[in-house]
Amino acid sequence: MPTKIEKDAVTGRSTTGHEWDGIKELNTPLPRWWLYVFYACIAWSVGYYVFYPSLPWVHGVLGWSRRAELAETMQAERERIRPMLERIRATPIAAVDRSPELRDFAFAGGRAAFADNCAPCHGAGGAGAKGGFPALVDDEWIWGGDLAAIERTILYGVRSSHPDTRASQMPRFGADQILTAAQIADTAEHVLSLSGRSTDGAAAARGSAIFADNCAACHGPAGRGNVELGSPDLADRIWLFGSDKAAIAHSIHLGRGGVMPAWNTRLDEATIKMLTVYVHSLGGGR
Amino acid sequence: MSIPSAAAASRARPAAAPAAGPPNPPPPGSGAPPPPLYADRVKVYPKAVQGRWRQVKWALLTVCLAIYYVVPWLRWDRGPLAPDQAVLIDLDAGRAYFLWIEIWPEEVYYVTGLLILAALALFLATSLLGRVWCGYACPQTVWTDLFMLVERLIEGDRNARMRRDKQPWSADKVARKLAKHAVWLLIAAVTGGAWILYFVDAPSSFGPILHGEGSVATYSFIALFTTTTYLLAGWAREQVCTYMCPWPRIQGALLDENSIVVTYRNWRGEPRGKHKLGTEWDGRGDCVDCMQCVVVCPTGIDIRDGQQLECIGCGLCIDACNGVMAKVGRPPNLIGWDTLANQEARASGRKARYRLWRPRTVLYVILIAITAMVMVAALSSRASVELTVQRDRNPLFVTLADGSIRNGYTVKVSNKSWEPQTFRLSVDGLTGALLSLADAPDSLTDLSARPDAVATRRVFVTVPADSSVAESSSIVFRARRQAGGDSASHDSIFLAPRK
Numbered sequence: 001m002p003t004k005i006e007k008d009a010v011t012g013r014s015t016t017g018h019e020w021d022g023i024k025e026l027n028t029p030l031p032r033w034w035l036y037v038f039y040a041c042i043a044w045s046v047g048y049y050v051f052y053p054s055l056p057w058v059h060g061v062l063g064w065s066r067r068a069e070l071a072e073t074m075q076a077e078r079e080r081i082r083p084m085l086e087r088i089r090a091t092p093i094a095a096v097d098r099s100p101e102l103r104d105f106a107f108a109g110g111r112a113a114f115a116d117n118c119a120p121c122h123g124a125g126g127a128g129a130k131g132g133f134p135a136l137v138d139d140e141w142i143w144g145g146d147l148a149a150i151e152r153t154i155l156y157g158v159r160s161s162h163p164d165t166r167a168s169q170m171p172r173f174g175a176d177q178i179l180t181a182a183q184i185a186d187t188a189e190h191v192l193s194l195s196g197r198s199t200d201g202a203a204a205a206r207g208s209a210i211f212a213d214n215c216a217a218c219h220g221p222a223g224r225g226n227v228e229l230g231s232p233d234l235a236d237r238i239w240l241f242g243s244d245k246a247a248i249a250h251s252i253h254l255g256r257g258g259v260m261p262a263w264n265t266r267l268d269e270a271t272i273k274m275l276t277v278y279v280h281s282l283g284g285g286r
Numbered sequence: 287m288s289i290p291s292a293a294a295a296s297r298a299r300p301a302a303a304p305a306a307g308p309p310n311p312p313p314p315g316s317g318a319p320p321p322p323l324y325a326d327r328v329k330v331y332p333k334a335v336q337g338r339w340r341q342v343k344w345a346l347l348t349v350c351l352a353i354y355y356v357v358p359w360l361r362w363d364r365g366p367l368a369p370d371q372a373v374l375i376d377l378d379a380g381r382a383y384f385l386w387i388e389i390w391p392e393e394v395y396y397v398t399g400l401l402i403l404a405a406l407a408l409f410l411a412t413s414l415l416g417r418v419w420c421g422y423a424c425p426q427t428v429w430t431d432l433f434m435l436v437e438r439l440i441e442g443d444r445n446a447r448m449r450r451d452k453q454p455w456s457a458d459k460v461a462r463k464l465a466k467h468a469v470w471l472l473i474a475a476v477t478g479g480a481w482i483l484y485f486v487d488a489p490s491s492f493g494p495i496l497h498g499e500g501s502v503a504t505y506s507f508i509a510l511f512t513t514t515t516y517l518l519a520g521w522a523r524e525q526v527c528t529y530m531c532p533w534p535r536i537q538g539a540l541l542d543e544n545s546i547v548v549t550y551r552n553w554r555g556e557p558r559g560k561h562k563l564g565t566e567w568d569g570r571g572d573c574v575d576c577m578q579c580v581v582v583c584p585t586g587i588d589i590r591d592g593q594q595l596e597c598i599g600c601g602l603c604i605d606a607c608n609g610v611m612a613k614v615g616r617p618p619n620l621i622g623w624d625t626l627a628n629q630e631a632r633a634s635g636r637k638a639r640y641r642l643w644r645p646r647t648v649l650y651v652i653l654i655a656i657t658a659m660v661m662v663a664a665l666s667s668r669a670s671v672e673l674t675v676q677r678d679r680n681p682l683f684v685t686l687a688d689g690s691i692r693n694g695y696t697v698k699v700s701n702k703s704w705e706p707q708t709f710r711l712s713v714d715g716l717t718g719a720l721l722s723l724a725d726a727p728d729s730l731t732d733l734s735a736r737p738d739a740v741a742t743r744r745v746f747v748t749v750p751a752d753s754s755v756a757e758s759s760s761i762v763f764r765a766r767r768q769a770g771g772d773s774a775s776h777d778s779i780f781l782a783p784r785k
Binding site: 010011123125126127135138140236281283 | 679
């Protein structure tokens with residue numbers, strides 16, 4: 001505390017008595033308005049502690065919480081779209097796709113559901129991934145690409161635990177010693193020739209007979225596949241497990257088949273219909 | 287240049303109100319403490335004045351207010367689908383209408399052009415006639431003048447107002463102050479309310495807004511504009527011009543010695559002094575130091591100190607001085623519109639000469655002409671169709687079963703006409719490329735768009751297998767109006783797997 005009150009000559013106010021580099025600070029009180037705003041802020045913050053959850057384990061007398069508010073908003077949103085979902089649930093999938101109103105709603109809803117549930121395997125844009133995750137944007141469908149087929153695939157999955165699942169099993173020709181390694185190599189060469197990519201005519205010719213005996217039953221004599229059995233087309237340019245000879249031989253050796261869960265246990269009927277519309281619209285729907 | 291700096295003008299300011307101003311600084315070395323650097327506002331009580339420039343000011347005030355209040359009510363027939371308000375900024379629909387011009391959000395550069403044009407016109411007006419904008423047409427001036435008129439009608443002229451403000455509160459004083467603020471608030475509310483009408487259909491919205499059926503946003507904005515009008519025109523007044531507005535600082539650079547500005551004829555007025563009727567005028571100037579030019583000034587300055595930042599060039603001091611000159615029998619325009627160069631010429635007995643065409647005014651005229659021509663050209667060639675194309679990013683391309691490569695795009699065709707249109711889409715720049723609509727692959731690539739709307743469709747471009755397409759090729763989308771006429775194009779690329 002300064003021992004002597006010193007008056008500033010210009011303003012008539014007392015100084016604080018301290019001096020910094022020849023400058024003395026005036027002992028000016030805070031502006032009244034500032035002080036009142038400051039007190040109001042203190043009162044406000046105390047009120048905040050009382051009414052709102054601001055301390056751990058103290059939830060405020062209003063019982064308000066961000067989480068509850070979110071739940072409320074979500075609930076309100078669900079209520080808002082419920083009639084639309086109800087209509088989609090009650091409408092056959094083909095009719096949903098024909099109605100512009102339902103179709104637009106289903107497309108938007110399907111896109112959101114796709115991002116949540118399908119994108120991890122099939123890619124955010126439906127481009128698929130190597131190693132057995134089919135692209136949904138191209139025009140080859142192992143189990144059929146019309147609305148009904150897509151809906152069924154989503155409902156019950158592929159090789160899932162659901163009784164109605166789509167299932168077929170390609171034999172493990174090598175691992176189960178049905179064919180020898182040489183036979184498998186010849187067959188692979190023949191498979192390459194189906195899409196015009198064989199470089200060894202003799203091997204392909206040898207493989208042709210093996211193919212007719214072992215593969216044609218499912219894949220067809222010309223290798224065009226069969227959506228009833230889920231056997232892929234081998235004569236086109238789309239290869240789920242790789243298109244070079246080694247990859248094809250590996251598929252014959254081990255037998256291949258991807259797995260997709262049955263979504264009817266996780267998603268409701270309307271969501272699956274919306275997903276169907278969305279997937280069908282990606283570019284390959286038949 | 288003989289225009290004093292802003293700082294010099296500010297220092298000269300206390301002289302404008304000698305009765306209430308802070309004391310003059312004592313001479314240096316006198317030992318007394320220096321006065322504080324902060325000067326309180328000296329309240330300005332402008333006195334009523336009659337005369338030619340006051341008439342001009344009233345006339346322009348009426349014109350400006352009329353334009354402001356009438357424009358939202360003007361109609362313009364644009365057909366059954368479009369709003370028929372001549373000037374309308376429809377924020378919900380994202381359209382702005384100005385007579386025959388319609389602006390979409392992506393065409394806001396027309397507004398930029400308009401602002402550039404307005405700025406250049408202001409430059410030209412200022413370099414020719416000084417601060418006529420500030421003195422006669424600026425909204426701050428117009429509404430302040432209107433508020434002062436109300437104040438004068440309710441509280442009386444300068445002397446009555448000053449006297450009343452010094453008196454203790456009485457019933458009469460309270461009543462007059464209340465009445466004044468009530469009328470001010472009413473004018474402010476009408477001002478704020480009229481502003482809203484530029485953004486909604488005026489005839490159909492006016493009633494509901496008046497009856498309390500408008501939206502919360504509408505009333506918030508009316509409240510905001512009411513408050514700002516009331517505070518700026520009622521309370522802040524000349525402080526807006528002096529302290530808040532950046533324009534006076536810029537205008538200092540636009541004026542030169544050939545600009546026609548409000549000037550005090552120093553050579554004629556000085557030496558000034560009181561004058562007794564009937565005495566001789568020899569050996570003295572015409573200025574009788576009656577201070578009338580100061581008391582009528584809305585910014586409270588003394589024009590006799592020369593050009594200064596606070597002067598808004600309204601010319602009311604000219605009217606006041608001319609009244610006095612007539613009374614004492616001297617020629618008018620001791621304060622008048624003239625150029626600084628002419629003042630010097632007259633002072634030294636040379637002939638006064640006006641130079642309106644100077645490099646800077648010629649430059650402004652040329653720039654205005656160029657800007658106007660560019661805008662007219664842009665407006666007259668405004669396309670009624672616009673095309674944008676967005677490539678799919680995920681996946682970048684798709685290999686189809688037959689080995690062909692397909693890219694997906696989202697095209698948006700803006701139909702800026704008021705009739706429904708059909709557009710034929712095509713793609714150029716890639717041999718063998720086929721264009722198809724994603725949801726109707728076998729139909730023609732026709733796309734119909736509703737009037738004044740954007741049609742959005744997904745399309746595919748497919749290149750057959752083995753057609754040696756490069757990893758990335760430039761392609762051009764085109765949308766041609768079926769009815770003939772306009773077409774629009776948009777560049778994009780086609781991506782294919784690495785060979």
